[in-house]
Structure formats: C-alpha cells, structure tokens
Amino acid sequence: MRRPRRLWLSTTIWRRRLVFWLGALATGLVSVAFAYSADWSQSLFHRLAGLGWWVPLVLTPLGFLVCAHLARTVFPGSQGSGIPQAIAARQLTDPAARDKLLSPRVALGKIMLTLVGIASGGSIGREGPTVQIGASIMLKAGEIGRMGRESGLILAGSAAGISAAFNTPLAGIVFAIEEMSRSFELRTSGLVISAVIIGGLVSLGLVGNYSYFGSTSEVVVGAQGWFLVVACGVIGGTAGALFSGLMLQGTLALRRWTSAMPVWRTLLVAVLCGLGVALIGIATGGISFGTGYEQAKIAVEGGVLPWYFAPAKLASTLLSSLSGIPGGIFAPSLAVGTGIGSLIGAAFGGSAGIAALLGMAGYFAGVVQAPITAFVIILEMTGDTSNVIPVMCASVVGYGVSRILAPESLYHGLAKGMLRELRR
Numbered sequence: 213m214r215r216p217r218r219l220w221l222s223t224t225i226w227r228r229r230l231v232f233w234l235g236a237l238a239t240g241l242v243s244v245a246f247a248y249s250a251d252w253s254q255s256l257f258h259r260l261a262g263l264g265w266w267v268p269l270v271l272t273p274l275g276f277l278v279c280a281h282l283a284r285t286v287f288p289g290s291q292g293s294g295i296p297q298a299i300a301a302r303q304l305t306d307p308a309a310r311d312k313l314l315s316p317r318v319a320l321g322k323i324m325l326t327l328v329g330i331a332s333g334g335s336i337g338r339e340g341p342t343v344q345i346g347a348s349i350m351l352k353a354g355e356i357g358r359m360g361r362e363s364g365l366i367l368a369g370s371a372a373g374i375s376a377a378f379n380t381p382l383a384g385i386v387f388a389i390e391e392m393s394r395s396f397e398l399r400t401s402g403l404v405i406s407a408v409i410i411g412g413l414v415s416l417g418l419v420g421n422y423s424y425f426g427s428t429s430e431v432v433v434g435a436q437g438w439f440l441v442v443a444c445g446v447i448g449g450t451a452g453a454l455f456s457g458l459m460l461q462g463t464l465a466l467r468r469w470t471s472a473m474p475v476w477r478t479l480l481v482a483v484l485c486g487l488g489v490a491l492i493g494i495a496t497g498g499i500s501f502g503t504g505y506e507q508a509k510i511a512v513e514g515g516v517l518p519w520y521f522a523p524a525k526l527a528s529t530l531l532s533s534l535s536g537i538p539g540g541i542f543a544p545s546l547a548v549g550t551g552i553g554s555l556i557g558a559a560f561g562g563s564a565g566i567a568a569l570l571g572m573a574g575y576f577a578g579v580v581q582a583p584i585t586a587f588v589i590i591l592e593m594t595g596d597t598s599n600v601i602p603v604m605c606a607s608v609v610g611y612g613v614s615r616i617l618a619p620e621s622l623y624h625g626l627a628k629g630m631l632r633e634l635r636r
Contacts, residue, residue: 228357235353235365236372236407239346240414243376246323246345250338253331254502261333261498268333268490268501275332276486277479279325279537284478287321289313292533293540294322294344296626298370299392300634301347302363303627309634310351314366319348325538332486333493333501335528339377340540346373350407361403367392368403372411374589381412383589391582391623428512428565428594432602440562441602444570445609448552452578452610453617455526455545460618460625462534467629478536485535489528500524504547511550511568512594516558522551541579546590549575566602569594573603574610581621583611 261267283291289312297313304310312318322341329336350369351362359365367388375384388404432441470477493501499521507525511517529544553571557564569590577586587607591600 228359231353231357232350232359232365232403232406233410235350236368236410237414238353239349239369239372239407240376240411242319242323242345242349243342243373243411244415246326246338246342247377249323249327250330250503253327256331257333257501258498260331261501265494268493269487272333272490272493273483273486275328276334276482276489276532276535276537279329279332280478280482280535283321283325283536283538284475287318287325287538289315289318290321290325290344290538291536292538292626293340293542293623294342294538295340295370295391295540295623296630297344298347298366299623299627300630301351302366302392303631304634310362312634313630314344314348314351316348316352319345322538326540329532329537329539330502333489334486334532334535334537334539335489335500335502335504335525335544336532336537336539336541337503337543338540339374339542341538342373342377342540343370344373346370346376346407346411364403368407371404372407375408376411376415378589378593379412379415380589380592381408383585383592384408384412386588387582387585390584391580428514428563428569430514430563430566431598432566432570436560436562437566437602440556440560440567441570441605442609443556443560444553444567445574445606446613447556448549448571448574448576448606449578449610449613450617451522451526451548451552452545452575452580453614455530455548456579456581456614456622456625457618458530459533459622460620462530463626463629466534466536482535482537485531488531489535492524492528492531496520496524500528503543505543508543508547508550508568508572511554512565512572514563514565516564517551517554517568519555519558522548522555525551545576545579546572546593549573566599569599569603570606573606577607577610578614579622581611581614581618583607586611 301310301313326341347366347369350365354365371384371388374387375381525548549572550568553567557567577583587603
C-alpha cells in the first residue's frame with residue numbers, strides 16, 4: 213500500500229502530468245485560433261478575387277511560389293498535409309530526424325504557410341496541418357516534462373488535433389487507433405483519451421457545440437435509398453482510389469524530376485500548379501477555391517451542387533497537394549465527396565442531402581482508406597443519428613473498392629517516402 217501512495221504523491225509524476233495537460237490545452241487553443249485564422253484567410257481571398265476575374269491568375273501562382281519556397285528553405289518539413297509527417301515521426305527513434313518533422317519551428321511554419329495558401333485560393337484545409345501541429349506541441353511538452361514515450365505523445369497530439377479541428381472527440385480517438393497506429397495500444401490509450409478530452413473541452417468552451425457541415429433530417433428508405441448507398445460507395449471509392457493513386461505517383465514522379473535542380477524545378481512546379489488551380493477556379497465561377505466548407509454544407513442541407521463541382525474540386529485539390537505548399541486534404545476531400553453524392557443523387561434520384569452524405573462517406577473512405585474514421589467523423593460533423601448504418605455501409609464499400617484499385621493507403625504511402633528521404 214505504501215508504494216502506490218508514494219507514487220501518487222510523487223512530484224515528478226505530477227510535474228509530468230501538469231506539463232502533459234498544458235500541452236493538450238495548448239493544442240486545443242492553437243487549433244481554435246488556427247480555425248478562426250483559416251476562415252479569415254479564405255474571406256480575404258474572396259475579397260481580393262472580387263476585385264477582378266484576373267486576380268487569381270496573379271495571386272494564386274504567386275502565393276504558391278512563396279509558400280513552396282519558404283517551406284523548402286525556412287520551414288523544411290512543413291510541406292503537404294501533416295498527417296504523413298506524424299505517421300513517419302512515430303517510426304523514428306533518432307530525435308534529430310524526428311525534429312525535422314515535428315518541432316515548434318515546423319508547427320509555426322505550418323500555420324503561417326497554410327494560411328497564406330488558403331489566402332491564395334489553394335484547395336487545402338487546416339485539419340491535416342492541425343495533426344502535425346498538435347503532435348509537435350505534445351512532443352515538445354513531453355521533452356520539457358521528461359516524459360519519454362514519444363510515440364504515444366505523437367499519437368495523443370494527433371488525436372487532440374483532429375478532435376479540436378473538427379469538434380469531433382470520438383473521431384479523434386478512432387483516427388489515432390485506425391489511421392495513425394493501425395492498432396489499439398493499451399499503453400498509450402490513456403494519453404490519447406486525456407489529450408482528446410482536454411483539447412475537445414477547449415474547443416467546446418471557445419466555439420460551442422456545433423455541426424461542422426450542417427445536418428439533414430432525411431433518412432435512407434426503400435430499395436432506391438439502398439441503391440444510392442451502394443452507388444455512392446462504389447463510385448466514391450473509385451474516385452478516392454483515383455485521387456490517392458495520382459497523388460502517390462505524382463509525388464514520386466515530381467520528387468525524381470525536381471532532384472536534378474531542386475530549387476528552380478520546385479518553384480516551377482508550384483507556379484504551374486497555382487496557375488492550374490486559378491484557371492479551374494475561374495472556369496467554375498470560384499467554387500473550387502478554398503476549403504469547400506460552404507459547398508459541402510449546402511449539399512448536406514439539401515442543396516444541389518453543379519455537376520462540375522466534384523471533378524473541378526478533385527483536380528484543384530490534387531494540384532494544390534502536388535505543388536509542395538503546406539495544406540491538408542481532409543476538408544477538400546469531404547467537399548469532393550458531397551459533390552460526387554450530389555451528382556449521383558441527380559442522376560439516379562433520391563434525396564440530395566442523403567446523397568451528399570453518402571458520397572462524402574464513400575469518397576473519403578476511398579481516399580484515406582480508414583472506413584471507421586470516415587463514418588465516425590462524418591456522423592459527428594453532421595450530428596446525424598438517423599443514417600448510421602447507411603453511412604457505415606457507404607464507407608465500407610468505398611474502402612473495399614479503393615483497396616482493390618489502390619492497395620497502398622495515401623497517408624502511409626507518403627510517410628514511407630518521407631522515411632526514405634530521412635534515412636538516406
């Protein structure tokens with residue numbers, strides 16, 4: 213009895229706990245501030261684009277150029293989504309190598325350059341970057357508190373980042389288990405749940421409880437409704453596999469091509485990708501720019517998106533991701549999914565809101581190949597409790613189709629490439 217009591221009263225243990233809690237609190241605060249800043253950046257872009265149709269032709273390539281250059285020279289390790297960096301960092305044992313992917317400097321660069329990318333019209337989101345930021349904060353907190361257990365801290369920071377970014381605590385936990393670790397780790401479960409609770413409480417206290425993409429009161433009924441479930445799963449999963457495959461192959465091809473002249477070719481890629489995003493945005497009347505939150509919410513609440521939204525948003529997201537600028541694909545992928553669902557609903561009949569929800573589930577599960585995370589995050593974001601089984605089915609079908617067409621998952625494939633670069 214004496215030893216447990218001494219441990220309970222240990223100043224060392226309580227110091228470590230306090231530092232951990234403060235790290236989780238900081239993750240929540242930074243995530244909320246990042247969310248507000250991202251919304252402001254998107255509003256800034258729309259105000260600037262309103263000055264003339266030609267503005268994106270200058271602003272987007274220039275913004276991509278600046279972001280790609282700074283990400284390479286000043287903030288190396290900040291490029292891309294942020295989730296592959298966190299996955300790769302968990303497999304590293306060398307602190308110096310891990311520091312190249314997760315550190316306060318990288319986190320600062322991730323925030324600043326993602327905001328610049330959004331203000332430039334990039335089809336990127338802040339959710340993936342929030343994972344890398346949360347992991348960096350928690351890893352630094354563990355270093356200050358001399359906690360050790362770096363892998364568990366990265367997992368906890370990643371989960372807290374997802375929880376605070378989407379206001380989805382359950383999805384944060386599921387994401388950590390299914391996508392980040394690919395298994396349930398009993399030793400780190402307490403860290404993950406504690407970080408998610410603290411980060412979620414901060415988000416809840418500052419912005420309240422809300423449905424991220426609105427909600428729908430419609431339900432899947434009858435043969436037509438279940439046909440829609442299967443169609444959204446198959447078509448969404450196919451499109452998700454297409455995006456994932458193009459992203460992995462494109463990243464590999466660009467890495468090889470730019471290695472001969474790293475500086476100039478990297479900047480050229482950024483400018484050309486930015487020009488492509490600008491042209492697609494102008495051709496679609498601006499709906500392919502930015503995160504896609506607004507269009508996704510319209511679709512989930514029953515509005516019908518134009519037929520060209522899904523392919524345009526997919527292409528813009530692919531170009532933004534290949535450009536080398538910091539920015540995530542979570543939110544844009546969910547928006548693409550609603551566009552696919554809206555298109556399927558219009559073609560085969562059925563409720564527009566339900567079709568958008570199912571399309572989101574099928575496509576997102578196809579991209580990330582994490583079906584449980586897909587349906588949990590979508591159900592939490594929309595507050596939908598009436599379509600649990602249909603959304604689950606669309607996610608599982610989308611995942612199954614994607615696994616057949618693209619055996620390697622996107623985030624883990626990108627993480628492998630990063631590990632190869634670091635170990636050279």
